[in-house]
Amino acid sequence: MTYSEENYLKVIYHLSHTANKGISTNAIANVMESKPSSVTDMVQKLADKELVEYVKYQGVTLTQKGMFMALMIVRKHRLWEVFLVEKLDFSWDEVHDVAEQLEHIKSEKLTNKLDEFLGFPTEDPHGDPIPDKDGRIASIDKKLLSEIGVSKKVICVGVKDSSPPFLQYLDKQQIALGSSIEVVAKEDFDHSLSLRVDGKNVTVSNKIASNLFVKPV
Amino acid sequence: MTYSEENYLKVIYHLSHTANKGISTNAIANVMESKPSSVTDMVQKLADKELVEYVKYQGVTLTQKGMFMALMIVRKHRLWEVFLVEKLDFSWDEVHDVAEQLEHIKSEKLTNKLDEFLGFPTEDPHGDPIPDKDGRIASIDKKLLSEIGVSKKVICVGVKDSSPPFLQYLDKQQIALGSSIEVVAKEDFDHSLSLRVDGKNVTVSNKIASNLFVKPV
């Protein structure tokens, strides 16, 4: 498996969560910042290797084999993110780019020893679940903050977007994983939300609220 | 810098220690298990980027810039080897191949944080010195065991060959870094050596002895 093939599998895996039909070459190209024609080429190679199911014009889905490989890449990505935060004092907005590189290191022993060294974590620094060595992954039931009704109390359990600017914004507002949030009011005009976060009043836009995962308290 | 360019720089760096003229394309091809013609191509690219000095038919030498980059790759390689042994319980014969991958991860912050996490080690698991963040590298004065005279006492400080079979052989003979070695006798016929290693009698071939670095006690 090449670096490039691994990236395709990972992107297809992530896109599979928000769409239940086949993933279009266009969708893949958007995420990868490449062109649909390039995606078609690669997708055909992956189909030859039986990592994806592919029907022309109908999009692509992962096979069992492809799904497992994707999960192993996600596993490595998230374990390395934990390592960087827990052991090397990186902040949660600094880890993603480095993990993008580290996720391609090929050594089962390394992955499993790292897992052990970290105490078998179940979530990465952004609240995303970490697949175990057999590819099993917990699905936490979580909602977007934007979907929560007024006066409901929830706990922040994850971020949908883990780009540095968004994470830095959250840091600034002192919103972190584990923060308790109460939806005080929702503005009809711009759908912004008034919150009480760990006792402090904070107002956030709808865009922010629709990138924060929460669970009922 | 591509993965491939980095590997070339590293190989040129290592070869520079045993030869003081320019490194031949042939020598590089041998180490890289590729062909001299491929090396010529790449060496010309590295010269364009001013990472090496290259005169046709005269071999190649690292520039200041190329030397620094090579040292940073060696630094990462050796730091990761320490990490694998010290933190993840790898044995010294298992780390090299994984470090070959990890040495290409690009993040100064990661390298320096890892260095700190490991307590700023000065040597890797094979006794090789680790360059600091400015590229400074200690040169330990060490000799090959094969050059030591009869009845001299020395301490094992490094291995020249760090291939798994050789390292596993040393494990079997209970020869490790720090072992005290006395040369009891040298056989004229095959140049094999009778040793006392930490009090135990061991006989080793000349090939073994010329891959073990020692220093006078």
Next chain:
DNA sequence: AAACATTTTTAGTCTTGGCTAAACATTAAG
């Protein structure tokens, strides 16, 4: 100094993973 042997470079080819432009399918409108 010439001939031979060895080393090194050049010329031309291949594969991988991209791209653009053009052709073709599918979907949405009229």
Next chain:
DNA sequence: CTTAATGTTTAGCCAAGACTAAAAATGTTT
């Protein structure tokens, strides 16, 4: 139900990094 818009694939091209075979430079003998 035909046309227009959009999405997708094909065809043809490119750069990186490898290779083989042939040419050229260098080194070693006689």
